[in-house]
Amino acid sequence: MTKAIIIEKTGGPEVLQWNDVQVGEPGEEQVRIRQTAIGLNYIDTYQRSGLYPVPMPGGIGQEAAGVIEAVGSRVSHVKVGDRVVYAGGPAGSYAEKRVMPAAPLVKLPDNVSDQQAAALLLKGMTVQFLIRRTYKVKAGETVLLHAAAGGVGLIACQWLRALGVTVIGTVSSEEKAALAKENGCTHTILYTKEKFADRVRELTDGAGVPVVYDSVGKVTWDDSLSCLQPLGLMVSFGNTSGPVAPVNIGQLAEKGSLFVTRPRLATYTAKPDDLQATASDLFDVVASGKVKAEVAQTFALKDAAEAHRALEGSKTVGSTVLIP
Structure with missing residues (x-):
């Protein structure tokens, strides 16, 4: 049985x-x-x-x-x-x-290996569509990534580093900050000790970032919007702190005509060709050694x-x- x-x-x-x-x-x-x-x-x-x-x-x-x-x-x-x-x-x-x-x-x-694959595919394909399709990052850009020491976060830090992107990552402890930096995170913010929106503005000389990748949800929503440049994109792809509360879309106008998306891997890989292409891109970057x-x-x-x-x-x- x-x-x-x-x-x-x-x-x-x-x-x-x-x-x-x-x-x-x-x-x-x-x-x-x-x-x-x-x-x-x-x-x-x-x-x-x-x-x-x-x-x-x-x-x-x-x-x-x-x-x-x-x-x-x-x-x-x-x-x-x-x-x-x-x-x-x-x-x-x-x-x-x-x-x-x-x-x-x-x-x-x-x-x-089988264990590597089980640890990698969902998180790695999530990173692939987030940084290659939802918002196609460019070398020289700076992005904000929440939960930078998590499963998705560590893969994203490595892949973004390989693409020449500066990553500002939020973490909950000094140990996680060190791990995120080892994997390519340029700047870490301990959200338990400092207000991340203020720190992002400081690190970007007041400009903010063009995109925020937020898997935390409820508790980071408002401050994440405050980190964005005018016409910036808020990518909300998780709810570890709970679902985001109902949003007044007028807030998006006030903060700089912002865009918001709530993407899902299932949508980005619904077509067989898209699934295989997404997985192939992931396996290629792993084979290159740029993502472990x-x-x-x-x-x-x-x-x-x-x-x-x-x-x-x-x-x-x-x-x-x-x-x-």
Whole structure:
């Protein structure tokens, strides 16, 4: 019998149950995958809490790597025995094995391990669309990046450095500041000790930045807008402090005719060609050595509740992987 993490109701980490599940044969456009490494992401806590609803009883999680065990009759881009990784599709990656649609699967290059892939794909493709498509950064620019020592943050710092971009990153501790700087963050701001909007203005000689990448949400919203240049872009792509409150759009005019977007990876990779191109760009920058795919900490899958507590308590840095 296969084991998986199941939720029957929303709530805190305590609702995560380590249960037996049955895994059948794949349908025409599905595969069965034996999973070897599962990515831990903040979106998983949203699914668990009910902020992002998922079917119940059922699984959570969006990202994993593993080996294909069986394929449906209409699946052609992967085959039995392929090493694959995915960062999308229906929730349910917190499992030893699962049947899932084949569409989100990406073949793994030989130079990327299963654990690296599970730590990398969702966060790395998120960075790719944020800095290459949502706002295409240019060498010489300065950007503000919140949570610079997080999983997305560390990948973004490395990639932005490679592109010649100056990164101002917010962090919660001296230890995280040091880690962010090691990974390419030019200036770090301890938001627990100083007002980041004032510091950004100081670092940019009062000009502000053309773009803010904000995965924090509620508590950083207003001050993030204050960091932007006229016609600047606010990229709100997460809610670790809670959802952003309803916005008076007149505030955008007052602060300099600002733009706001709330992008999702699922939209940017909805088309198969876009998914493969995004993943390919990520794997290429990893192969170049400019971005390192490192796993900062691991937990056994059965200890997913402990991993969630660590993530929500800001006790993790970089990427975390669950091991079945």
